[in-house]
Amino acid sequence: MIWYYLGEIVLALLLAAGQVAWAPAGRWEGLAPDLVLVLVVLVGLFRGPEEAAWTGLAGALCIGALTSFPLGGLFVAYMGVGLAAGMLGQQIFSDRLPLLMITVFFAVWLARLIGLVFVPVPQFGGWLVTTLIVALYSALAALPLGWLARLVQPRTGPALTPTPGSSMLGRRS
Amino acid sequence: MRTPPDHRLNLRTILVLALLAGVLTIWQHSARASRQPSLPERMVIAVGRPLQGLFTVMQAWPRNLVTGLTQGSRLVRENEALRRKCEEAQAKITELNQCYLDLRAMVKSLGLTLEQKPEAVAARVIGLDTGASHCRATIAVERPGTVSEGDVVRQAAGLVGQVLKVQGRTAEVLLLIDPDAAVAGLDLRGRDQGIVYPQPALALPASRLKMEKIKPVAAFPDLRPGDVIVTSGLDQVYPMGIPIGKIEAVHKSPGSAESVTAIIRPFVDFFRLEYVWVLKKP
Structure with missing residues (x-):
């Protein structure tokens, strides 16, 4: 189990570094997708709230350290989103990629709203626009990442009994 | 038979994680x-920054190919x-070096x-973090110790x-477009001075700057579209003469001719x- 958690830290660090070093040509109005948040949502949907909260903690630490951002708000935002996604995992058909994209879209809004409580922004209009762009871009980025997660999940996860209530795996089998 | 993922909330684990976050x-x-x-941040930075550098280099491969x-x-x-131009330039450098020695x-x-001209160090941008409340870049230099806090960052085109x-x-x-950034500017044509800030816009991060608190040379500010703004050096942070940008528009307050942005x-x-x-820094 310890390797699983260490693996999540490594993954969070890789995605955080990739997010911060996102190619200038691939930025949308200078903004990059929130890859770490996509990872947190994916872990929440596919693995459960505890793992997602752990990933949120690791991801927030990585992003905070690489961007010198205050950690408190990041922890609350990422772990909160992870918990919410983890609890949603039972309720929605999270293996459907369009639904995953919608979940990520709203997760970005939720995380940014929580962040707004901790770090006020100079202009609310600007915050709205940037959040919309990051949410859309992250939702797009969730498509390949979600597809990869679906490929990897049966090998790493404890998953996969076809129970009628379980989110993604029940219907696949 | 494997068990399904547990989507129930274990409060004890969550509390431990919250404590750790605190x-x-x-x-x-x-x-x-x-x-x-902090130490955990330093550990992340020690691994994350080389990764950033690696990703930045990797991004250039497909484009170069x-x-x-x-x-x-x-x-x-x-x-x-x-190469020919380079050889000509080398010849000119030799000539100028002779002039410099004579001078x-x-x-x-x-x-x-x-x-003395300030010493300059080339750096690669390995990260960009732009948002509504902050606009920062991460740079990497060849050797540690060649950059220090307060150093000025620029490109050939202008101030960064x-x-x-x-x-x-x-x-x-x-970055100059960070909401916390400000620089003392000078209009090259009219010689009016003022403070240059990022211009907040709906599509943040800011893509424009604004010059305010103008100290005119004459009775009223004389700023015109097309004028080039450079650093004035009055803030004692940026040396004078570094290009900032070109005036795109001038807004005058209807109530006061002195109030110009x-x-x-x-x-x-x-x-x-x-x-x-x-x-x-000199």
Whole structure:
């Protein structure tokens, strides 16, 4: 189990570094997708709230350290989103990629709203626009990442009994 | 038979994680009092920054490959032309060096001193973090210790910002479009001076700057679209004469002719930074 958690830290660090070093040509109005948040949502949907909260903690630490951002708000935002996604995992058909994209879209809004409580922004209009762009871009980025997660999940996860209530795996089998 | 994922909430685990988050936050705050990252942050930075550098280099590979494949012959011709220009420039440098030595000897004989140009270090931009409340870049230099806090960062086109924090071979740069950034500007044509801030816009991060608090040379400010704004050096942060941008529009207050705001399009494209110069503090 310890390797699983260490693996999540490594993954969070890789995605955080990739997010911060996102190619200038691939930025949308200078903004990059929130890859770490996509990872947190994916872990929440596919693995459960505890793992997602752990990933949120690791991801927030990585992003905070690489961007010198205050950690408190990041922890609350990422772990909160992870918990919410983890609890949603039972309720929605999270293996459907369009639904995953919608979940990520709203997760970005939720995380940014929580962040707004901790770090006020100079202009609310600007915050709205940037959040919309990051949410859309992250939702797009969730498509390949979600597809990869679906490929990897049966090998790493404890998953996969076809129970009628379980989110993604029940219907696949 | 394997068990399904557990989507129930284990409060004890969550509380432990929340406690851990609290400890890390307090650690960061106490470390920031001494302007240093905390130990966990330093560990992340030690691994994350080289990764950032690697990703930045990897991003250039496909572009270089495509350019090489599609424009190979043109690049060879261009390379030849550039080599010739380079040789001509080398000859001019030799000539100028001779002039410089003569000038120095003359200055020395007159008992004067020459103004030293600040030393410059080339750096690669390995990270960009732009948002509504912050616009920072991370740069990496060849050797540690060549960059320090407060150094000025620029490109050939113009001013980029200022070094905020240094961590080994990497440094964090406060970009000119950060909401906290400001620079004393000078209109090259009219010589009016003012403070240049980022211009908040709906599509943040800001892509324009604005010049306010104008100190006119004459009775009223004389700023016109097309004027070039450079650093005035009055803020004692940025040396004078570094280009900032070109005035795009001038807004005059209907109530007062003295109240003028100039909207400036910066010369630097802050979202496409790849390489910069770091000017050492004199």
